[in-house]
Amino acid sequence: MENLQTQEFTLRPLPTPQDEVKPTLSMHPHKFALWLFIVTVIMIFAAFTSAYIVKQAEGGWDYFELPPIFGINTIIIVLSSITLHWAYLSAKRDNLQQNRIALFVTTAIGVTFLIMQIIGWRELVYMGKFFTGGNASAAFVYVLTAVHGVHLVSAVIYLIVMVVKALGFRVHSKNMLNMEMSTTYWHFLGGLWVYLYLFLLLNN
Amino acid sequence: MATANVALAHDAAHDDHHHEHKETFWNKYVFSQDHKMIAKQFLITGIIWAFIGGLFSVFFRLQLGFPNADLMWLKPILGRWIIETNGVGQLDPEFYLALVTMHGTIMVFFVLTAGLSGTFSNFLIPLQIGARDMASGFMNMLSYWFFFASSIVMFSSLFIETGPASGGWVIYPPLSALPQAVNGSGLGMTLWLVSMVLFIASTLLGGINYITTVINLRTKGMSFSRLPLTVWAFFLTAVIGLLSFPVLFSAALLLVFDRSFGTSFYLSEIYIGGEALPNVGGSPILFQHLFWFLGHPEVYIVLLPALGITSEIISTNSRKPIFGYRAMIGSMLGIAFLSFIVWAHHMFVTGMNPFLGSVFMLLTLIIAVPSAIKAFNYITTLWKGNIVFTPATLFSIGLVSLFISGGLTGIFLGNSAIDIQLHDTYFVVAHFHLVMGSASFFGMMAGVYHWFPKMFGRMMDARLGYIHFWFTFVGVYMVFFPMHYIGIAGFPRRYYSWTTFETFQGFTDLNMFVSIAAIVTFSSQLVFAFNFFYSIFRGRKSPVNPWRSNTLEWTTPVNPGHGNWPGEIPTVYRWPYDYSKPGAEEDFIPQHIPYAQTPESNLPHEQELVKQEEADAKANDEIVVEDTNH
Numbered sequence: 001m002e003n004l005q006t007q008e009f010t011l012r013p014l015p016t017p018q019d020e021v022k023p024t025l026s027m028h029p030h031k032f033a034l035w036l037f038i039v040t041v042i043m044i045f046a047a048f049t050s051a052y053i054v055k056q057a058e059g060g061w062d063y064f065e066l067p068p069i070f071g072i073n074t075i076i077i078v079l080s081s082i083t084l085h086w087a088y089l090s091a092k093r094d095n096l097q098q099n100r101i102a103l104f105v106t107t108a109i110g111v112t113f114l115i116m117q118i119i120g121w122r123e124l125v126y127m128g129k130f131f132t133g134g135n136a137s138a139a140f141v142y143v144l145t146a147v148h149g150v151h152l153v154s155a156v157i158y159l160i161v162m163v164v165k166a167l168g169f170r171v172h173s174k175n176m177l178n179m180e181m182s183t184t185y186w187h188f189l190g191g192l193w194v195y196l197y198l199f200l201l202l203n204n
Numbered sequence: 205m206a207t208a209n210v211a212l213a214h215d216a217a218h219d220d221h222h223h224e225h226k227e228t229f230w231n232k233y234v235f236s237q238d239h240k241m242i243a244k245q246f247l248i249t250g251i252i253w254a255f256i257g258g259l260f261s262v263f264f265r266l267q268l269g270f271p272n273a274d275l276m277w278l279k280p281i282l283g284r285w286i287i288e289t290n291g292v293g294q295l296d297p298e299f300y301l302a303l304v305t306m307h308g309t310i311m312v313f314f315v316l317t318a319g320l321s322g323t324f325s326n327f328l329i330p331l332q333i334g335a336r337d338m339a340s341g342f343m344n345m346l347s348y349w350f351f352f353a354s355s356i357v358m359f360s361s362l363f364i365e366t367g368p369a370s371g372g373w374v375i376y377p378p379l380s381a382l383p384q385a386v387n388g389s390g391l392g393m394t395l396w397l398v399s400m401v402l403f404i405a406s407t408l409l410g411g412i413n414y415i416t417t418v419i420n421l422r423t424k425g426m427s428f429s430r431l432p433l434t435v436w437a438f439f440l441t442a443v444i445g446l447l448s449f450p451v452l453f454s455a456a457l458l459l460v461f462d463r464s465f466g467t468s469f470y471l472s473e474i475y476i477g478g479e480a481l482p483n484v485g486g487s488p489i490l491f492q493h494l495f496w497f498l499g500h501p502e503v504y505i506v507l508l509p510a511l512g513i514t515s516e517i518i519s520t521n522s523r524k525p526i527f528g529y530r531a532m533i534g535s536m537l538g539i540a541f542l543s544f545i546v547w548a549h550h551m552f553v554t555g556m557n558p559f560l561g562s563v564f565m566l567l568t569l570i571i572a573v574p575s576a577i578k579a580f581n582y583i584t585t586l587w588k589g590n591i592v593f594t595p596a597t598l599f600s601i602g603l604v605s606l607f608i609s610g611g612l613t614g615i616f617l618g619n620s621a622i623d624i625q626l627h628d629t630y631f632v633v634a635h636f637h638l639v640m641g642s643a644s645f646f647g648m649m650a651g652v653y654h655w656f657p658k659m660f661g662r663m664m665d666a667r668l669g670y671i672h673f674w675f676t677f678v679g680v681y682m683v684f685f686p687m688h689y690i691g692i693a694g695f696p697r698r699y700y701s702w703t704t705f706e707t708f709q710g711f712t713d714l715n716m717f718v719s720i721a722a723i724v725t726f727s728s729q730l731v732f733a734f735n736f737f738y739s740i741f742r743g744r745k746s747p748v749n750p751w752r753s754n755t756l757e758w759t760t761p762v763n764p765g766h767g768n769w770p771g772e773i774p775t776v777y778r779w780p781y782d783y784s785k786p787g788a789e790e791d792f793i794p795q796h797i798p799y800a801q802t803p804e805s806n807l808p809h810e811q812e813l814v815k816q817e818e819a820d821a822k823a824n825d826e827i828v829v830e831d832t833n834h
Contacts, residue, residue: 029339029420036412040450047454047497051490055469060485132466133482139467143458 034181038188041151045192048147049199052140056203062135063204066197067123070145073116074197080109081190084159088183091166094173100166106186107159110152117149137204144196148189155189158182235349237341238766242348243327244659247652249355250319251733256359257310258726260303267295269719271703271712285367297700301370302388304698306362308373309396311641313403314358316506318351320648321407321445324509325414325438327655331757332432334423334774336767339416343409350406354399361395369396372698374495377470377488381463384476393463397456404449404456411449414442423756425776430795432755432780433526436533437512440540441505447544448501455494462486489554496547503640504543508536510647511578511607514600516780517654518582520753521597522589523791525781528581535574542571552623561620568618572611579608590784590791594751595669599650602677603643609681610639613688628698631691634684642680649676652736657750661763662743668735672728679725686714754780754794777817778810 055061087102121142124130129138162182165171171179236242263282266275276293279286285299295303326344330337338344361368370388371380375396383390418431418439431439461467462483470491471483519526526532548556548564582604591597613635616622626632649672656664690711695702702708749758756776760768774796782793788805799806800814 027420029416032420033339033343033412033416036415036446037408040408040412040446043447043450044454047451047494051454051458051469051494054490054493055487058487132461134468135485136467136469139461139469143461147457 028177030177031181031184034184038185041188041192044147045144045196048140048144049196052144052199052203055136055140060135062137064127064129064137066141066200066204067120067127069116069120069123070197070200073113073120074194076109076113076116077190077193080106080113081187083109084183084186088179091171091176091179092173096166096169096172099171100163103159103163103166103171107156107163110156110159110186114149114152114156117145120145141200144200148193148196151192152189155182155186158185235345237337237345239326239330239338239341239344240659240764240768242344243323245348246318246322246326246351247659249352250315250323250648251736253310253314253319253355255729255733257307257315258729260307260310262723262726263295264300264303264307265719265722267300267700268702269716269722271701295700298370298387299367300700301372301386301698302367302392305370305372305388306358306368309358309369312373312502312506313400314355316641316644316648317407317445317502318403320509320644320651321438321441321505322348322351322410323648324434324513324651324655325410325442327659328432328434328757329414329417329438330421331658331760331764331768332435332755332780333418333421333426334756334769334776335417335421336769336773338413339420340413344413347406347409347413350402350409354402354406357395357399357402361392361399364391364395366390366392368392374492374499375459376495377459377462377486377491378474381459381471382474382476382481389463397460397463400456401453404453407445407449411442411445414438415446418442423773423776429530430776430779433515433529433532433536434509434512434755436536437508437515440536441508444501444508444540444543445505448498448505451494452498455491455498458494459491489551492551492554493547496550497544499550500547501543503636504539506640506644507647508539510603510644510650511536513647513651513654514582514603516755517596517600517650518585518604519781519783520654520751520792521592521594521600522586523592523783524585524589525783526581527584527587528577529779529781531577532581535577538574539571542567542574546571549618549620549623552620553627558620565618565620569615571618572615575607575611579604579611592751594653595664595666595673596650596654596751598670598673598677599646599653602673603646603650605677606638606643606646606680610635610637610643610684614639625694626691628696629691630687630695630697633697634687634691637684637687638680642684646676649673649732654751655757656736656739656743657746657762658757658760658764660740660743661746662739663746663750664739664743665735668731672732672735675728675731676725679721679728682721683718683725686718690714752790752792754782754792756795759794759796777813 083102084106087099087106090096090098090102124138124141129141131139131142159182162171162178165178231237233241236245263278266273266278272292274292275286275295276288278295279293282295282299285296286293287296288294326338329335358368366383366387368388369375369380369392370386371393375393379385380389380393383393418435422431458467458469462470466482468483468486470486470488471481472486472488473484474481515526515532546564546568548560549568552561552564582600586601613631617626617632617635653664653669656662690708693707693711695708695711703712746762748762751758756774759774761770775798776795777798778793778795780795782788782805784791785793785805788802793802793805798814798817799810800817803811803814806814
């Protein structure tokens with residue numbers, strides 16, 4: 001079905017200068033839907049970070065240093081984006097063995113990131129910055145990391161699905177849709193974490 | 205014809221794909237992935253919710269209109285919510301608050317968001333743009349079932365011991381956060397939040413689908429400048445929803461943490477019975493900002509689909525092209541954009557900086573411009589039209605009337621100075637019930653009457669439709685117009701009892717009048733319910749194009765199957781509003797008729813397009829030859 005759709009599209013005549021018979025968007029619907037989903041995630045975090053700024057401006061804010069583990073994690077997540085891009089390129093070049101390895105490595109790094117985030121929470125607890133009972137400044141760190149983490153869990157599940165697909169020879173240069181979508185989603189979540197980290201760093 | 209061949213090849217594959225699974229009761233009526241069935245599921249669920257929400261308003265209108273009446277006769281329905289004092293049954297004051305809260309929640313979210321957008325976006329987008337189904341039928345099905353789950357949770361909260369949420373539909377903390385404040389803020393509020401999270405998931409799944417479908421799956425020739433205004437409206441509604449509902453999710457999540465985990469985002473230094481709560485340093489105003497960032501766009505999520513439906517129906521039934529098609533699109537875009545930067549006009553009296561207040565006041569008043577453009581365009585479309593008064597037309601004209609009379613009071617309320625007097629009075633209630641509640645409801649009803657033949661293959665009874673319309677139209681004005689007066693006098697909303705205030709003693713009659721009007725209006729909806737459900741099974745069989753309309757949905761069979769068109773999808777050659785075109789044989793030319801077939805009515809520049817059509821057809825011929833080799 002999806003092949004037929006793209007085929008039908010390429011068969012269409014080239015767009016004419018007039019208003020006549022314009023082809024619709026060439027992006028695959030699922031991929032477009034993913035971008036729309038990304039917009040909703042952006043809005044969630046836009047709301048949280050604006051709330052953070054508004055709350056901070058009201059005063060009575062408890063400033064504290066972020067545990068260094070969050071910084072290390074930022075490097076880790078950037079690293080995972082690089083390995084996933086490696087997976088993407090190797091799938092495009094039909095290098096299936098490398099693709100599997102790269103997908104697996106990325107998944108492993110993703111899981112590591114999640115574990116490290118939880119360790120980060122422990123660090124916060126040792127610092128006496130609790131989720132409840134204290135100042136909203138600490139609670140915000142927990143909320144931002146947790147909501148980001150939940151999205152990252154979904155991305156890790158997607159990657160595990162991709163690993164299974166790759167083992168079944170279903171990821172190659174003629175079947176790139178899911179590879180492209182998972183890469184987009186992962187890069188987005190990686191970028192989102194870098195934004196959140198810088199945001200927290202600059203506001204604390 | 206060349207395009208046909210390509211499409212047929214496509215269809216053949218499509219059919220193969222679908223032969224594999226048989227149509228059973230479960231996948232046809234329950235877990236359906238067909239956008240038409242999902243639309244009907246949304247519609248019927250929405251109607252059920254509308255009756256529940258309407259009934260609640262009757263309950264609290266009884267209290268307001270007849271303050272000391274004996275309500276013992278409601279005991280069989282409301283049980284312990286009727287408290288007995290000296291042999292006289294009275295509505296429990298906390299339950300009164302719960303009724304108001306649930307009425308608002310149900311009507312805004314379950315009826316006018318899910319029931320309206322869910323029904324008509326689902327039903328009309330694929331049919332009017334020429335698509336076989338939504339971009340993702342599965343996500344569409346999930347969207348309904350998330351809504352269903354959300355409905356079940358909300359409905360179950362009506363039956364718990366502490367009662368449903370009762371902090372108002374805007375759920376401002378600390379009221380909504382503290383069960384010590386009001387019983388409904390206990391389990392009732394928790395269920396409210398769970399239900400809303402499911403609801404947001406449903407809206408987002410639906411919205412992503414609507415936007416993707418409109419952008420990716422338009423048939424050949426269906427450029428954005430040829431989209432029916434309904435589809436434009438649904439599209440923009442989905443965009444607004446996509447940007448605003450996640451913010452409500454964030455706000456609700458922080459409220460969940462405050463309520464159930466003990467964080468202090470919204471709660472600060474509260475003493476109850478001399479004892480301090482552990483929450484320190486929160487800001488309840490923060491919640492209001494986050495809430496209204498959704499809350500105000502939500503007004504347009506409710507209203508825009510109704511306006512789109514009205515554009516279509518008014519143009520069809522006045523047998524005239526819509527006046528100012530591009531102006532209509534432009535004003536909808538303007539409204540959609542402005543809806544995001546006016547939220548603080550709900551918060552003028554929160555101690556906001558007066559300068560900031562005047563900025564928001566200015567932005568709010570600017571919305572009057574696109575709104576007025578729309579109102580004028582409706583009127584000029586009707587002007588000297590050859591109007592066919594179907595029930596749908598009447599409801600559309602009713603919408604225009606309500607949109608104007610309710611919109612005008614918005615100009616008063618948008619003034620930050622006047623708002624000091626009018627804030628939280630019945631003037632606000634009157635305003636938004638006319639412009640948002642009733643207008644959207646009228647749009648929804650217009651849509652049901654107009655597209656019922658396409659949904660069920662049968663016609664609704666027009667005479668019952670007229671009765672329904674006149675009772676409802678006169679009814680809503682009788683209900684909401686007097687509220688302006690008591691509102692200006694300072695009568696506050698959400699008060700259970702007002703008889704003890706000297707100032708308001710003079711309004712007893714007016715309140716009684718409003719309550720009687722509300723009961724009559726509500727009862728007349730039963731006429732609609734009967735007409736609707738009876739016509740599904742026993743209505744007169746519908747012709748293919750009962751309203752002689754131009755849009756693509758009327759080119760499908762009377763009862764379209766899954767896939768909508770049995771053969772190829774029609775190609776679109778013109779805009780959807782060629783009604784009463786000079787020189788044409790009929791007073792309408794559907795969108796799929798090429799200009800080549802209508803030389804008698806073509807304008808000079810359209811005659812040019814005929815050549816273009818021929819060139820395109822030739823180009824397609826050549827390509828199909830290649831395709832068969834392949």
